[in-house]
Amino acid sequence: MTSSTNTRKRRRGRSGPTITAVAELAGVSAMTVSNVLNNRPVVQPATREAVLKAVKTLNYTPNSAARALASAATLRIGLIHHGAESALLSAILVGTLRAVSRLGAQLVMDTYDSADPIAGVERFLKMDLDGLLLPPPLCEMVSAAGLPERYDTKMIALAPGGELPNMDCVRIDDEQATYEITRILLEKGHRRIGLVTLPGALVAVSRLRGYLRALGEFGIAPDMNLVWEARPTFDAGLELAERVLVEDRDATAVLAGNDDMAAAFVNVALRQNLSIPDDISIIGFDDSPIAVKIWPSLTTVRQPLAQIAEQATDRLVDALRNPNSANQISAKAIYVDFEVIERLSVGTARS
Incomplete structure (x- = not known):
């Protein structure tokens, strides 16, 4: 047996309690423990107390590098859309996938029925999401229905037609x-x-x-x-x-x-x-x-819908990782530049 093998065995032997052990003692999932340790606002107070008690009992101290990696990996970002919006969805997907791949988060997708879009969003919110991306005009409906106040899941609007009082958004003017x-x-x-x-x-x-x-x-x-x-x-x-x-x-x-x-x-x-x-x-x-x-x-x-979606995903992940940041105090609108593309369909009016 080589000395390096002995070293690895000694390191394993000295390792302390794991996040799995904390989860088992608290009677919750490892994801919930991660949410508590990262101070995410998605955990009920009683559950948070049970997890913190288990952490104290086991004297659990997470490795900071591993904790950061786990935090990124366990983020579940939801994107709900109407299936018929193919051009809109394609552009949004490009930006969203670019962001979640870079950030190490997981993208979860679902569709909603235009006959009852709010019910579709509420059903989706029950799928243990950390955050939710809302395309137009659904984001405006969700804001008007007061869902950001009724659910703990952090939501952000993509390209609404105006600033929203209860939700961050990324849009053009x-x-x-x-x-x-x-x-x-x-x-x-x-x-x-x-x-x-x-x-x-x-x-x-x-x-x-x-x-x-x-x-x-x-x-x-x-x-x-x-x-x-x-x-x-x-x-x-x-x-x-x-x-x-x-x-x-x-x-x-x-x-x-x-x-x-x-x-x-x-x-x-x-x-x-x-x-x-x-x-x-x-x-x-x-x-x-x-x-x-x-x-x-x-x-x-x-x-630039792809850019809007990427910036919105960045903003959403940052809000989930830093819930007590000064940037999270109130709803904020982030503007991106638009561009007028002049082609052949416009000419001088006939007199």
Whole structure:
């Protein structure tokens, strides 16, 4: 037997109680012990007391390096989404997976039913999650329903349309983005600009403010008949476009709620033998893959959803590891930069 083998055996012989022993004495899981030792707010007071009593009884002292590694490994980060939101989900997944891989955390995913999204979130919250990522517009619904106050699980919102009073969020400035794309159209001579807002979402309010601010700077009185509402899907965009472009076209330009809706407007305009951008200019939002797959390619606002998701995951993990940090005192909005991508779907208005 070599001396190195003897050394390893002596080290094992001198080792103290393990986290498993603490868990067995307290009657809980090793994950719960880890949550207590890392001061996470997900443990009930009685359970926390039992774990601390077991730690004291066994004189358990965790190795700091191993404790940090275990803390990262046991974090369970939830991401709940609507299955139909493929472009949105793909971008969010890229950023989330990048973050959890770097941080050593575990990603748990689930879907919710649009007929009762809050029930879906509450069911998901029962799956022993440490934290939860909420995409739009679900994050706004969860905030309004008061779930952050009712559950211990730390939640963070991805790209809401406005700041949320009870939840951290990572977002772009939708008002400023809409202001800038409205100005692009105004500077090209457009005066009859349609705006598509999203029903029941904070982003509708933010984008309307940006739109009205730009019109006001050009001295143009807003015509609310040019402010339309539709769900952010291609089919809903088709239905709206067929109404406002076919039945009684009054706009020379359209700001769509997202790129799918903008693509629907392009589809209907071309079927009506309207030239883009000569007869009508169309702007999307998000810079999703469809923006460059259609012709003409879309001018759009690039909302960096992958970056938003990665920063939100970083923020969430930091909040779980440092629950008593000054940064955790109140809900905080973190802004990331957007970019207006100018392509071929916008031109000068005909006089």
